[in-house]
Amino acid sequence: MTTTRRPRLNIGAVRSSFAPWADPTLQPLVRFDGVSKRFGAETAVNNVSLSIYESEFFALLGPSGCGKTTLMRLLAGFETPDAGRITLAGQDLAGMPPHRRPVNMMFQSYALFPHLSVEQNIGFGLKQQGMPKGQIADRVVEMLALVRLQGLARRKPHQLSGGQRQRVALARAIAPNPKMLLLDEPLAALDKKLREETQFELIALQQRLGMTFLIVTHDQEEAMVTADRIAVMREGQIVQIGRPAEVYETPNSRYVADFIGDVNLFEGAVTAADGKVVKMATADCPAGFEALEDDAVSVGSTAWLGVRPEKIELHLDPPKDGPNRLAGKVADYGYLGDWTTYVVELESGRTVRAARANASRLVARPIACDDAVWLTFAPDAAVVLTR
Amino acid sequence: MSAKPRGGLAALAPFLWLGVFFLFPFFLVAKLSLSDTALAMPPYAPRVDWSAGSEGVRAFFAALDFETYARLTSDSLYIASYLSSLRFAAVATGMLLIIGYPIAYGMSRFPPAQRQALLMAVILPFWTSFLIRVYAWIAVLKPQGLLNAALAQIGLGPLNLLNTDTAVYIGLVYAYLPFMVLPLYAVLEKQDQSQLEAAADLGCTPSQAFWRVTFPLSLPGVAAGALLCFIPMVGEFVIPDLLGGSGTLMLGKTIWAEFFANRDWPAASAVAIVLLATLVIPILLYQRQQQKMIEAAQ
Numbered sequence: 001m002t003t004t005r006r007p008r009l010n011i012g013a014v015r016s017s018f019a020p021w022a023d024p025t026l027q028p029l030v031r032f033d034g035v036s037k038r039f040g041a042e043t044a045v046n047n048v049s050l051s052i053y054e055s056e057f058f059a060l061l062g063p064s065g066c067g068k069t070t071l072m073r074l075l076a077g078f079e080t081p082d083a084g085r086i087t088l089a090g091q092d093l094a095g096m097p098p099h100r101r102p103v104n105m106m107f108q109s110y111a112l113f114p115h116l117s118v119e120q121n122i123g124f125g126l127k128q129q130g131m132p133k134g135q136i137a138d139r140v141v142e143m144l145a146l147v148r149l150q151g152l153a154r155r156k157p158h159q160l161s162g163g164q165r166q167r168v169a170l171a172r173a174i175a176p177n178p179k180m181l182l183l184d185e186p187l188a189a190l191d192k193k194l195r196e197e198t199q200f201e202l203i204a205l206q207q208r209l210g211m212t213f214l215i216v217t218h219d220q221e222e223a224m225v226t227a228d229r230i231a232v233m234r235e236g237q238i239v240q241i242g243r244p245a246e247v248y249e250t251p252n253s254r255y256v257a258d259f260i261g262d263v264n265l266f267e268g269a270v271t272a273a274d275g276k277v278v279k280m281a282t283a284d285c286p287a288g289f290e291a292l293e294d295d296a297v298s299v300g301s302t303a304w305l306g307v308r309p310e311k312i313e314l315h316l317d318p319p320k321d322g323p324n325r326l327a328g329k330v331a332d333y334g335y336l337g338d339w340t341t342y343v344v345e346l347e348s349g350r351t352v353r354a355a356r357a358n359a360s361r362l363v364a365r366p367i368a369c370d371d372a373v374w375l376t377f378a379p380d381a382a383v384v385l386t387r
Numbered sequence: 388m389s390a391k392p393r394g395g396l397a398a399l400a401p402f403l404w405l406g407v408f409f410l411f412p413f414f415l416v417a418k419l420s421l422s423d424t425a426l427a428m429p430p431y432a433p434r435v436d437w438s439a440g441s442e443g444v445r446a447f448f449a450a451l452d453f454e455t456y457a458r459l460t461s462d463s464l465y466i467a468s469y470l471s472s473l474r475f476a477a478v479a480t481g482m483l484l485i486i487g488y489p490i491a492y493g494m495s496r497f498p499p500a501q502r503q504a505l506l507m508a509v510i511l512p513f514w515t516s517f518l519i520r521v522y523a524w525i526a527v528l529k530p531q532g533l534l535n536a537a538l539a540q541i542g543l544g545p546l547n548l549l550n551t552d553t554a555v556y557i558g559l560v561y562a563y564l565p566f567m568v569l570p571l572y573a574v575l576e577k578q579d580q581s582q583l584e585a586a587a588d589l590g591c592t593p594s595q596a597f598w599r600v601t602f603p604l605s606l607p608g609v610a611a612g613a614l615l616c617f618i619p620m621v622g623e624f625v626i627p628d629l630l631g632g633s634g635t636l637m638l639g640k641t642i643w644a645e646f647f648a649n650r651d652w653p654a655a656s657a658v659a660i661v662l663l664a665t666l667v668i669p670i671l672l673y674q675r676q677q678q679k680m681i682e683a684a685q
Contacts, residue, residue, distance in 0.1 A: 078584055098587040099595075111585035115603045124599075128590035176589065 018228060020053035027090065029054045029212050030075065030180065035084030036236075037070055044070040046236035047084070052180075057206050057213045059223035062233035063259070068216045071233075072182050075214070076105045089179060099128075104178035108185040110169035112157040118168050119144070119153040125176035143171040146205065163194050174209065183215040187222060199225045220260045224248065232256050253387050257306040264312070264352050265385070266305040273297040278384045279323075280305060284346050290323040291382035304385040309355035311381035314342060315374040316367070324382070326352060326375040330367055344373055413663075420656035421451040430650045455657040464641075465658065469665070471636035475552075475627070476620040479559040480613050486560060487567035487612060492601075494568075495575035502576065509565050509572075521558055521629050528554050528630065550632035558626040563619075567612040574608030574680075575601070607680050614673035618666050638662050 020026050028051035037045040045067045052058045060068040073079045075086060077098035086093045093101060104125065112121050119140045126136045144150050147167035157165055166186065173181055186202070187195045203226055206213045217223050223230045224244040231241045232255075240252045251257035254265055268280035268289060278297050280289040282305075289305050297303060319325060328346040335358075342354045354375055367373065425432035433450035436443035459465045494505045512520060527533045528549040538544030548554045578601060586596035624639025631637070638658060645655035 076584075076588060078587075097592075098584070099590045099592055101588075103588075105585070105588045107581050107585055109579065109581050111579060111581035113582060113585070113600055113604075115606075124586075125589035128595070128599075172585075172589070 015228060020056065021051065021229065026053060028052055029089055031087045033085040035074060035081045035086060037074060037079055038082050043236050045074065048238055050231060050238060052212065052214060054212055055210050057226055057228045059227035059230045060216045060233060061220060061223040061230050062218065064218055066233040067236040068233050069184060072184060072214060072216050076103055076182055077101045102179040103182055104173040104176055105182040105184060106169050106173040106186050108188060110165050112165060112168055114157050117153065118149060118155050121168055122171045122175050124172060129176060139175055143175050147171045162189055166190060180212040180214060183213060185217055186215065202226055232259060250383060251306065254304055254385050257385060262309050262353060263306045264309065267302060268305060270297050270299050270301050270303050273299055277379065284326055284348055285323065287321060287323040287325065289382065290379045291384050292380045293384040297384055297386060306383045306385050307377050307381060309341060309353040312354040312375050312377045314354050314356055315376065318374050319376055324377050324379065328373060330369050330371045330373055332369065342367065344375060416656045416659055419652055420455055420660050421453065422653045423454065424651050424653055431652045455653045458654065459657055459661065468636040468638055468641045472621050472638040475555060475637060476617050479556055479620055480617045482556065482560050483563055483567040483616050484609065484613060487564055487571055491568045491571035491575055494572050509568050517562065518625060521625055524558055524561065524630060525549060549630065552631065552635055554630040555627050555635055558630040559620055559623065562626060563616040566615045570611035570615060571605065571608040574605045578604060607676060610676045611673065614669050618669050621666060622662055
């Protein structure tokens, strides 16, 4: 069997060294300044300030109705802000109609023009720019190669599969070489396998073009995989901005912790905090909880300890006493192939989720329902949340 | 794959209907057009002499000929009235498009709840008899009619419109407007608004977006509306008869005159047959357009 080698792109390495937002001398490409938008009585976007930098892959993540699409449509010019300012490359966009804005959008529905062929769709924006015919043809060929649609130039949209249509929409938005590409739920209509492949294609495309991408998605995995930075939105506001790992490992609120990935939240009173370690009292563990936390937490206040299921260790024999130790019995479990998730019921009645990687195919001592188990986690596996 | 007709006898119903109310009368008219005029009751010959048996049937077929059709080509009146009918229908279709398109476009841009009311308003005239509505135009257009009374109020006029070609155009456009608006509205209303946003996003001003996206996408509706108006307008009789003048030449009037005034049934039938043959092409076009729209909707 032969495999074709594609040019290798080490995204992880490129990513970790890319941090324009940390450089105070750099001007952001796009800047939202206290932007608000209301629809009737409902506030869709509430006083949002946000900077997106050149060549960044930025994700707006949140549940439906959180205002992420409205924020993107404000940038594209389809909505007008009620308050605040949006600037692109230093230029105030107020009053500028969508057709004059140097950004292009890929629509969730793709919004392809059904009466035009693939090449006419891709060339639509170029023709509008007044580009000469020959140049349009060259650029269209280049775009078709970029999204691997060679040979389909003459097809009409209805003769294409969903994945092909998605790529036409992408090529059409990229063709005019916008300062910024806006992607509204670009992968939502694709099936899981194709979605995962396309995520990596999007990153590769963005790296190759060096174009600034803004993606709107409700799928946390999509945001985590594709973006340099994620802004998590809730009810029209941004609750946290950070790299995927920052948002996942150090969420700043219960909302973020719960929205991105799975989390077990334990409520407790803070008994000690020295700027390094926070101790919390809880009914579930006599020795209390301990977590590494350098943020200031006031003693005596109520806080929540967040622990991800994959960071919890499951024991069949009682481990030695100490903090971060919970006893219970298996109430249920789900086999996911790569992982098994256990729902453990503590003596207090509350349940905790613990995940175990299925490292070997056969397990010597399978865990069954009602088995007595103990859960432990390291202090650096937990995060203290104050809101 | 063609669907197998289901429903047994019920599937035959449309064919039975067509047979009784279209095919049979069509053959009667076709036969009439091959006959000659005669001073008899009814005023044509030959007629089948059933008493002579098969000999009579043979004699009947032997007497049929295309003489009437030859007459149609030799008499310039017929050709003139064909051309005039086609011109009336074509010009009126053009005017209907110019007037109907903005109406349909405007309707489709209203919020859905109000569109229903507007749609109702378009259909509302059908609640009054067609004939009465055309008669009402006489009251509007006649020399001492409502239009001239209104014009006199602002110091204009009077206009002498009744019994002119202009009045026929007014009547045609008025009567057929819903048939233009409805198919146009149907395609415009279905348009995906995100396509317009995409066009704007790719650099189109609203008017450029209209001409590059909305209008081309509405062409099936334009074709449907145009054919739906053009086809019946070619053979229109009531409007040119009531609103037109003696000089207004239209096939409907010619057929009526041949049939009732000249008692020349074969000529009237031949004109009708040629009219039908002329309209087969636009009717087929219309059918194809409908088929395409149905397929596109699937």
